[in-house]
Amino acid sequence: MFLLIPGGGIDFNEQIYYLSLRLDKTRKFSATKGLIALSKTPLNLPLGIQVWKSELRRNRHLLIEGYTMTAVEGGADAYRFTVAASAEKIPSILRAFCDGQVEEAFLILEYYPHEVLPAQEEAAIPEVFYSAYCPIDELFRLLDPYMDRLVHDGFVGFGLANNRCGLEIFFSEEKTISCFTDNPVRVTNLMHRLGLPHIEETSFHMDLGHDHLSLLCHPDGSLPEPLSGYSRMELDFIRFCAEIVEDLDMYPVEETLSFFLTRKEQDAIEAQLKSSLAYSEYATEDFGSFLLDWNDFVTECTEGFDGDLIDYQMGLHLRDVIEYVIEHADADLTSKLLDIVNDSDERFQKLLTDRRKRIDRPSESAPIEPMPFWYQGVVEKPGATLRRDLIRKDWFKPAR
Amino acid sequence: MISLIAATAIESNEIKTRMTGITETKCGRFPLLKGRISGHLVSLLICGVGKVNAALATEALLSLRHPEVVILFGCGGAYPHSGLQVGDLAIATQEIYGDEGVQSPDGFLDMEQLGLPLADYQDEPLYNQIPLITPMINEVRAMLKPELISKGQSLITGPFVTVSCGSGTDSFATAIARRTSGICENMEGAAVAQVCLQHKVSLLELRGISNQTGDRNMADWNIPKATEIVQQAICELLADWEKAIKT
Numbered sequence: 185m186f187l188l189i190p191g192g193g194i195d196f197n198e199q200i201y202y203l204s205l206r207l208d209k210t211r212k213f214s215a216t217k218g219l220i221a222l223s224k225t226p227l228n229l230p231l232g233i234q235v236w237k238s239e240l241r242r243n244r245h246l247l248i249e250g251y252t253m254t255a256v257e258g259g260a261d262a263y264r265f266t267v268a269a270s271a272e273k274i275p276s277i278l279r280a281f282c283d284g285q286v287e288e289a290f291l292i293l294e295y296y297p298h299e300v301l302p303a304q305e306e307a308a309i310p311e312v313f314y315s316a317y318c319p320i321d322e323l324f325r326l327l328d329p330y331m332d333r334l335v336h337d338g339f340v341g342f343g344l345a346n347n348r349c350g351l352e353i354f355f356s357e358e359k360t361i362s363c364f365t366d367n368p369v370r371v372t373n374l375m376h377r378l379g380l381p382h383i384e385e386t387s388f389h390m391d392l393g394h395d396h397l398s399l400l401c402h403p404d405g406s407l408p409e410p411l412s413g414y415s416r417m418e419l420d421f422i423r424f425c426a427e428i429v430e431d432l433d434m435y436p437v438e439e440t441l442s443f444f445l446t447r448k449e450q451d452a453i454e455a456q457l458k459s460s461l462a463y464s465e466y467a468t469e470d471f472g473s474f475l476l477d478w479n480d481f482v483t484e485c486t487e488g489f490d491g492d493l494i495d496y497q498m499g500l501h502l503r504d505v506i507e508y509v510i511e512h513a514d515a516d517l518t519s520k521l522l523d524i525v526n527d528s529d530e531r532f533q534k535l536l537t538d539r540r541k542r543i544d545r546p547s548e549s550a551p552i553e554p555m556p557f558w559y560q561g562v563v564e565k566p567g568a569t570l571r572r573d574l575i576r577k578d579w580f581k582p583a584r
Numbered sequence: 585m586i587s588l589i590a591a592t593a594i595e596s597n598e599i600k601t602r603m604t605g606i607t608e609t610k611c612g613r614f615p616l617l618k619g620r621i622s623g624h625l626v627s628l629l630i631c632g633v634g635k636v637n638a639a640l641a642t643e644a645l646l647s648l649r650h651p652e653v654v655i656l657f658g659c660g661g662a663y664p665h666s667g668l669q670v671g672d673l674a675i676a677t678q679e680i681y682g683d684e685g686v687q688s689p690d691g692f693l694d695m696e697q698l699g700l701p702l703a704d705y706q707d708e709p710l711y712n713q714i715p716l717i718t719p720m721i722n723e724v725r726a727m728l729k730p731e732l733i734s735k736g737q738s739l740i741t742g743p744f745v746t747v748s749c750g751s752g753t754d755s756f757a758t759a760i761a762r763r764t765s766g767i768c769e770n771m772e773g774a775a776v777a778q779v780c781l782q783h784k785v786s787l788l789e790l791r792g793i794s795n796q797t798g799d800r801n802m803a804d805w806n807i808p809k810a811t812e813i814v815q816q817a818i819c820e821l822l823a824d825w826e827k828a829i830k831t
Contacts, residue, residue: 224765250765252677255719261784263717368715369705369781372678373696376713381765382678382743 224248224381227389228270231407232338232397233359239392246392249273250383251375253368262350262446263368267361268388269380274335274355278344280374281353281363282320286346291315291323291432292354294341295425310341310357313434317346326431330424332410337421338396347472350447358390366446441479443524445472449517456512462550463505471509475524478502482528485535488565493573496566497546503558504549511552529557536561541579586825587651588628588818589642591772594807595658598815599628612644622823627651631772635746638772642779653786653829656776657818659810660791661750664757666767668793671809672738673728673817674768675721676789679714679777682745682760682769692763705781714777718786723828728817737813742767744789746774750797757797769797790814 227247229235235247249269256262269277282289293313300308318326323344327334334342335355343354353363365371375382399411399419407419417423428434445453450471457467466474481499489496503525510521539561545551566574574580590596600606603619603626610616617628627649631641645651662668684702685694694712695702701709721741729739745766751757760766773789780787792810821828 253715254722255717263715367706367708368717369710370708372713372715373708373711376696376711382713383765384677384741 224250224383225270225379227268228272229389230271230274230336230338230359231399231402231411232336232340232357233389234338234395234397235389236393236395239394243392247389248383249379250381252383253372256364256444261366261448262444263365263371265361265363265365265368265371265375266388267363267375267380268383269361269378271335271359273378274361275331277361277374277378278353278355279324280378281351281371282344285370286320286349286351288317288319289323289344289346289351290317291327291428291434292341292343292345292352293425293428293434294357295421296339297422297426299422310339312437313429314437315432315434318432320344327428330428333399333414333419333421333424336411337399339398340421340425347445347470348447348450350445350450352444357396360388360390364444366448437476438480438483441476441524441528443472443475443520449520452513452517453509456509457505460508460550462548463508466505474502474505475521478506478525479528482532482535485563485565486531488567489563489570490567492569493577496562496570497543500543500558501546501549503556504545504552507552507556508550532563533557535563535565537564538562538579544577585649585651586624586626586822587645587649587654588626589631589638589645589654589656589772589776590628590658591631591633591638592658593630595811596628596630596815598812599818602815602819603628611648612641614641614644616645616649621819622825624822624825626822631776634771635748635775639775639779642776646779646783646785651785653788654776654780655818655821656773656787656789657814658770658772658791659794659807659814660744660768660770661757661795661797662768662793663745663751663761663766663797664754665761666740666742668738668740668767670793670795670804670806671813672740672793673732673813674744674791674793675725675739675741676716676744676768676773676777676791677721677741678716678743679774679789680743680745680764680766681712681714681774682747682764682766683749684712692759694763703778703782710778710781712774714774714781716777716787716789717781717784718788720786720788720828724788724790724821727824727828728820731820732813732817740767744768744770744773744791746770746772752798752800754798760797768793790817792817 225248227249251265251267253263253265256264267277294310296308296310334340339357341354341356343352345352350366351364353361355361363371398421399407400416453471454467457463481502506521506525510518513521541561542555543559543562545559562574562579588599600617602621603617606617606619608617611629615630619626629641629645631638660674668674685692686698696711701711703710725739725741732739743764743766745760745764747769748771751760751769768791770791777787792814794807794810795805
């Protein structure tokens with residue numbers, strides 16, 4: 185048993201004295217007086233998170249700034265940093281994370297575009313929007329007028345990513361930063377520069393009971409500068425997020441597929457594609473988008489494919505490119521890519537009918553032997569255009 | 585192979601007695617024992633005290649023996665704020681070079697403030713903070729904690745600080761703890777961590793607490809208790825190693 189009893193008050197900027205009471209094997213208490221959290225800075229949470237008072241009584245010591253680092257499961261050289269930092273530091277952390285690393289990135293915005301009613305039975309799920317790649321300076325210039333509202337609103341998450349560089353940083357609605365990197369030293373240095381210490385994984389405010397608050401939850405006149413200068417309409421996250429979506433021409437994405445390819449893995453993929461006669465033109469493209477596009481294609485086929493035969497063949501061509509990389513990658517990367525496409529592949533296989541027949545492979549595709557499953561048969565819900573093209577190709581004629 | 589590193593023989597005697605089928609050999613110029621614990625092939629390297637010995641030995645070990653995992657263990661001093669007491673166990677989540685820098689009239693300047701990287705890692709300068717690429721810390725903590733709590737001992741994870749000049753005064757210990765947020769002081773960890781990082785080999789560092797840092801009073805030290813607890817912990821880990829490395 186181990187109790188820490190704050191004594192003499194808490195002064196986060198100086199020292200926190202504690203009495204350590206300890207019950208040892210002989211069931212005797214011993215007490216020592218010392219210092220706690222000498223260099224720990226209290227966490228000034230954004231207004232959008234309110235930790236319950238009952239939790240604060242017991243766990244105020246958990247509200248400190250700091251970060252943890254964990255290796256990403258299944259990812260060679262991939263690390264996830266989780267950062268708890270005070271609200272006023274968030275913009276500079278986002279900026280510092282990108283500076284010198286990427287020239288451009290896309291914005292990720294997560295929010296609830298429709299009003300959530302308290303009586304709603306199902307838990308609301310936020311929608312995720314991506315922008316196109318944009319120069320970093322330009323992105324921050326566009327975000328600047330919204331930054332305080334994005335940071336403080338408890339129903340908004342946002343971040344920046346560059347898939348090709350294997351970088352992602354996201355400030356969630358839980359008001360913690362997650363970032364992914366293949367270089368733990370760089371982020372460790374950055375955290376040190378920002379005065380954020382390494383802390384225990386169990387030390388995060390989101391592990392405590394808390395409420396999320398939108399900026400409209402706060403009574404008139406109670407918001408601090410600079411938020412006090414905004415009108416109620418400007419504080420409404422549904423409105424200001426919609427403005428950002430419009431300004432940056434963002435599009436909704438289905439978060440059904442989640443993966444992280446490190447820069448090293450993408451370098452290896454680029455080298456493989458470059459060496460292929462058929463696929464070298466894709467070498468400098470973001471390979472992650474091929475994986476996402478294949479997943480989207482399968483989803484589209486599940487709901488009913490709207491395109492024509494050429495569109496359908498181009499969808500299958502995505503899987504050809506992925507297959508080429510899978511076949512030529514090292515064992516670890518092969519296994520990782522197979523894991524990523526496994527669900528989409530399984531879903532697609534279930535959609536296929538008439539599997540004794542073959543769809544013609546696009547001329548752009550390199551030959552794969554034997555004929556892969558995605559060309560064997562056609563999806564059970566071809567739209568009118570695809571059906572028309574298949575009829576013209578005698579697909580539905582009985583086999584002789 | 586799992587490689588165990590300790591600075592001194594005193595810190596590793598129990599491990600040695602638990603090893604079966606021992607063969608004695610050398611790794612570079614460092615003594616190396618090979619054998620098995622709980623069926624696992626392990627090697628035990630005595631690196632000597634201090635950062636230079638630790639770095640040389642670890643470099644030799646990783647270059648010549650290619651272990652899958654390195655476990656560094658031994659005694660350590662608890663910083664005042666850490667909550668650790670003599671006989672407790674600490675696990676490192678990060679290593680920090682505590683006294684690489686300059687003590688100036690304005691306070692301590694670390695290597696980043698001096699603009700002098702200690703090394704590079706993937707084109708990024710490596711200063712005082714060394715991240716540990718250890719995926720199994722949470723599992724290890726979960727495995728060891730219940731047993732320690734039942735004995736009235738604590739297990740705390742956090743940053744470790746490696747120094748050449750130990751914190752033998754309260755003011756010195758407080759200053760280092762303040763600027764590093766470290767929980768445990770030692771003399772080899774950061775060097776081993778740096779070499780492991782550069783070889784991309786997982787490092788797990790465990791230390792039994794032999795003393796509190798601060799005004800030096802050897803009467804309050806308990807090295808046997810510290811070495812006992814850390815070696816017991818390692819044997820427990822090896823007995824259930826598959827669980828520890830399931831990540």
